[in-house]
Amino acid sequence: MSTLPTTHWPRVFLLWGCGILAALQFAKISLAFQLLQTHYGVSPAQMGWVLSMVGVVGLTLGVSMGLLATKVGYRRLLVGGLSLGAVLAALQALDLPFYAFFATRVLEGASHLSVVVAAPTLMAAAAGPQHRSVAMGLWSTFVGTAFALCAAFGPSFLTLYGVHSLFALHAALLFLACAGVWRLIPEDAARLPDPVRTSLLARHVRIYTQWSTALPGLCFFCYTGMAVALLTFLPQALPPGQQWAAAALPFTGMAGTFGAGWLTRRLSPMRLLRWVYPLLALTGFACALAASAQSGYTAAALLLMAISGLAGGTAFALIPFLNKDAAQQARANGAVAQMGNLGATLGPPTFAFVLAQQPAWGLALPVVVLAVLGSTILRWGRRQQDTPVVH
Structure with a gap:
């Protein structure tokens, strides 16, 4: 797959x-969580599995999908993932029994993975060198x-049309996106036979022992380990009269992730992360202090969300920065998908447990631990970058 000298926006x-x-x-299951729970008459734990099943599939098969992308082709994989997702969303609109609905969620995990592995690789190829970091910031x-x-x-859509219309709309948009990819994205190049046949386990080991493919995923874990948890728990401590900040927090995080794309045009992602992780730890402490003092918490929460978003966007920018070859980028995207789902799975219950034990500092402690872990991983990556390759 060739890259373009200029950006095809x-x-x-x-x-x-x-x-x-x-x-x-x-997001559609998160939005309709209580409606679906009432509709199917299931427990919150059962609906929790419905919500997380897409992520569980990503956790188990993320790297495998990155390896598959190089064999079937990125455009083929993306078209297949969008088509599968559209069919599954259309089935969900038919008011399936619970067991069948759950099965569609398992298959949606494969659809989701196909898209998040293939699309960013194709996006990096569609962006010129001067805009590649911006494109990765946008993707993040x-x-x-x-x-x-x-x-x-x-909420307004659900009130007017209901949850099954939401699934039907999602199916229609996926079909349109599939048609757009078929029309705008160039066909995959001819596939070359793999000269070295190795086991799936050996390829996993190769990805996580090669620092250029492992580092983006490991850094992204440090972001997803806190991102969903912060969106869940930061609003709970907002003072009366400032609940507007709960709606602003996702947008602040998005501003941080997109801002990473612009900043990495001037600074390397490795250098930017050297500053981001200490700032994360300091802002986490500032949030806890502000909550204890009952002063300045809203500003501290918004700042923490922005810096965490900056960490996530910069981790994505590491992929094209460290991996110039499309096959390497696909492997790195697979590791990012796998580590991202691991962080999103472990983060919320970890934050909830620590908050239950330490209400005053429970929010800050996991943030500091993840920031220190990120700094340690980054130091390892910098040592690998500085080590000359011996042929």
């Missing part, structure tokens, strides 16, 4: 839209954008 925005539609596979906002759109328009 229609392709970039189309692929970003594909990512938003993939993230809606999470796809989850926040999906949740922000649901928060802004979803």
Whole structure:
């Protein structure tokens, strides 16, 4: 897959839209959580599995999908993922029994992974060298954008049309995106046979022992380990009269992730993360102090969300910065998908447990731990970058 000397912005925005539609596979269930729970007569724990199943599939198969992308082709994989997602969303609109609805969520995990592995690789190829970091910053906002759109328009849509119409709309948008990809994205190059046949386990080991493919995913884990938890727990401590900040927090995080794309045009992602992780730790402490003092908490919460978004966007920018080859980028995207789902799975219950034990400092402690972990991982990456390769 060749890259362009100049940026093809229609392709970039189309692929970003594909990512938003993939993230809606999470956001639509989050939006309709209580309605679906009542409709099916299931427990919150059962609905929790319905919500998280897409992420569980990503956790188990993320790297495998990155390896598959190099074999089937990025455009083919993206078209397949969008088509599968559209069919599954259309089935969900038919008011399936619970067991069948749950099965569609398992398959949506494969659809989601196909999109989040193939689309950013194609986006990097569609962006010129001068805009590649901006494109990756834009891509890194796809989850926040999906949740922000649901928060802004979803409740009114559900009130007017109902949850099954929401699934039908999602199916229609996925079909349109699939047609757009078929029309605008160039066909995949001829596939070359793999000269070295290795086991899937060996390829996983290769990805996580090669620092250029492992580092973006490990840094992204440090972001997703706090992102969903911060959106969940930061609003709970907002003072009376400042609940407006709960709606502003996702947009602040998105501003941070997109801002990373612009900043990495002037600073390398490695250098930017050297500053971001200490700032994360300091802002986490500032949030806890402000909550204890009952003064300045809203500003501290918004700042923490912005810096965490900056960490996530910069982790995405590491992919094209460290991996110039499309196959390497696909492997790194697979690791990012896997580590991102691991962080999103472990983060909220970890924050909830620590908050229950330490209400005053429970929010700051996991943030500081993840920031220190990120700094440690980054130091390892810098040592690898400075180590000369011996042939």
